[in-house]
Amino acid sequence: MKADKLIIGGTVVSKDSTYKANIGITDGKISHILAPDVKIDADEVVDVAGKYVIPGGIDAHVHFEDPGHTEREDFTHGTAACAVGGITTCILMPIHDPIILNLDTLKTSMDCYVNRGYVDYAIHGGLDASSLKDTRDLWEKSGIATVKVFMCQSSPNMGFVDDATLYEGLKLIADMNAIMTVHAENDSIIKLFEKKAHDAGRTDAMSYNESRPAFGEVEAVRRCIYFAKITGATVVFPHISTADALIEIHKAKEEGIKVYAESCGQYFNFVADDMKKYGPFLKFAPVMHEEDNKERMWDLLAKGYVDTIGSDHSPYLKEDKEKAIDDIWKSPNGIPGIEVELAWLLDAVNSGKLTLENVVRMTSYNQSQIYHLPGKGQIQVGYDADIVVVDMNLEKEFSEKDIKAKNKWSPYIGRKFKGWPVMTFVRGTLVAKDGNLMINEGHSKYISRAK
Numbered sequence: 360m361k362a363d364k365l366i367i368g369g370t371v372v373s374k375d376s377t378y379k380a381n382i383g384i385t386d387g388k389i390s391h392i393l394a395p396d397v398k399i400d401a402d403e404v405v406d407v408a409g410k411y412v413i414p415g416g417i418d419a420h421v422h423f424e425d426p427g428h429t430e431r432e433d434f435t436h437g438t439a440a441c442a443v444g445g446i447t448t449c450i451l452m453p454i455h456d457p458i459i460l461n462l463d464t465l466k467t468s469m470d471c472y473v474n475r476g477y478v479d480y481a482i483h484g485g486l487d488a489s490s491l492k493d494t495r496d497l498w499e500k501s502g503i504a505t506v507k508v509f510m511c512q513s514s515p516n517m518g519f520v521d522d523a524t525l526y527e528g529l530k531l532i533a534d535m536n537a538i539m540t541v542h543a544e545n546d547s548i549i550k551l552f553e554k555k556a557h558d559a560g561r562t563d564a565m566s567y568n569e570s571r572p573a574f575g576e577v578e579a580v581r582r583c584i585y586f587a588k589i590t591g592a593t594v595v596f597p598h599i600s601t602a603d604a605l606i607e608i609h610k611a612k613e614e615g616i617k618v619y620a621e622s623c624g625q626y627f628n629f630v631a632d633d634m635k636k637y638g639p640f641l642k643f644a645p646v647m648h649e650e651d652n653k654e655r656m657w658d659l660l661a662k663g664y665v666d667t668i669g670s671d672h673s674p675y676l677k678e679d680k681e682k683a684i685d686d687i688w689k690s691p692n693g694i695p696g697i698e699v700e701l702a703w704l705l706d707a708v709n710s711g712k713l714t715l716e717n718v719v720r721m722t723s724y725n726q727s728q729i730y731h732l733p734g735k736g737q738i739q740v741g742y743d744a745d746i747v748v749v750d751m752n753l754e755k756e757f758s759e760k761d762i763k764a765k766n767k768w769s770p771y772i773g774r775k776f777k778g779w780p781v782m783t784f785v786r787g788t789l790v791a792k793d794g795n796l797m798i799n800e801g802h803s804k805y806i807s808r809a810k
């Protein structure tokens with residue numbers, strides 16, 4: 360018995376257990392899981408005594424604007440942020456230029472990413488009112504992870520679907536045994552509150568947050584759950600921002616409706632009032648809500664109501680945000696967040712709010728199951744050696760120099776977290792260590808969903 364690499368001395372965490380083990384890696388895959396006192400021959404031994412070993416993070420919600428506005432983010436910088444943040448697979452949203460609505464535009468994107476990244480990646484396709492005719496081919500003749508739609512105008516580049524298209528789309532999704540990612544907010548309610556803000560001449564930061572009330576999300580989630588129920592379609596709700604919507608999704612699941620909830624760090628680390636301090640640098644959609652909602656979200660996070668955590672990493676130039684300091688409506692929607700994604704969750708483990716098993720389920724295992732990513736999400740023999748070593752005792756303030764994304768700003772700068780990823784292995788290769796990249800770009804591999 361011999362392995363290429365042996366990771367020794369660590370404590371392995373799975374979705375439901377924690378145990379000491381040595382892990383052998385051969386040809387990029389996990390080849391051995393050994394008792395802590397058993398060592399085999401290996402070309403390289405990595406001693407991680409005192410640290411935890413978790414399945415690599417899977418972030419199913421990143422916007423890299425590549426091809427397109429690569430000055431905001433590109434595939435290379437985005438996947439570098441993943442590498443240092445302990446994310447070994449990301450799933451790219453389809454809203455760049457061109458938007459992925461058919462096989463041609465999917466090919467444009469896929470060609471663009473070859474040999475340019477640090478971590479593995481899958482891709483979401485998209486559907487708008489004009490592209491329903493192309494959706495069957497897009498799903499059946501490719502390995503895309505899901506088909507994304509908007510129930511409201513959210514991205515300036517991509518149209519949203521009315522109820523008729525949502526219904527038709529969900530019927531098609533059910534027929535193909537596919538998955539739809541649904542940005543659920545009520546478009547008319549947003550437009551109503553936007554008009555109120557504009558009529559009142561408001562340009563302050565809070566006026567934006569007030570234009571997207573919590574009930575607009577809850578209503579849209581409820582409507583889509585009902586459509587999912589009558590069509591039988593599987594739906595993932597990304598970036599859920601309200602405790603009430605999490606409860607609706609949980610109730611639906613208990614009824615046997617195939618729905619899942621993703622949420623993001625911004626809803627657990629910030630509240631609406633923070634807009635007064637950060638303004639455009641916290642402008643995204645759905646918005647943050649009140650302190651009380653945040654507390655309830657934390658409670659539901661610990662209880663398993665959140666299936667997956669994504670970053671919704673969607674950066675812009677600092678200048679794009681700065682020009683909106685006196686008029687929030689001039690700011691584009693989106694913030695970065697990949698580098699701290701595991702850290703804020705690990706910090707919550709240290710403060711007793713979550714367990715490490717919880718974190719593994721929400722950052723890796725559940726994604727691998729929901730999105731059918733072969734070889735991902737578990738530390739098991741035969742799986743890809745996507746492994747993250749975390750130091751639960753490392754306490755560090757996040758600063759500009761920790762940012763590997765293209766634009767060097769983040770609302771998390773100055774936040775202190777205890778518990779950080781310190782080594783990231785993608786298919787057995789150490790891609791990042793202690794916040795530094797260890798290889799050149801080009802290691803990334805496209806992951807097609809399992810069929």
Ligand SMILES: [Zn+2]
Binds near residue numbers: 422671
């Ligand atoms: Zn998004």
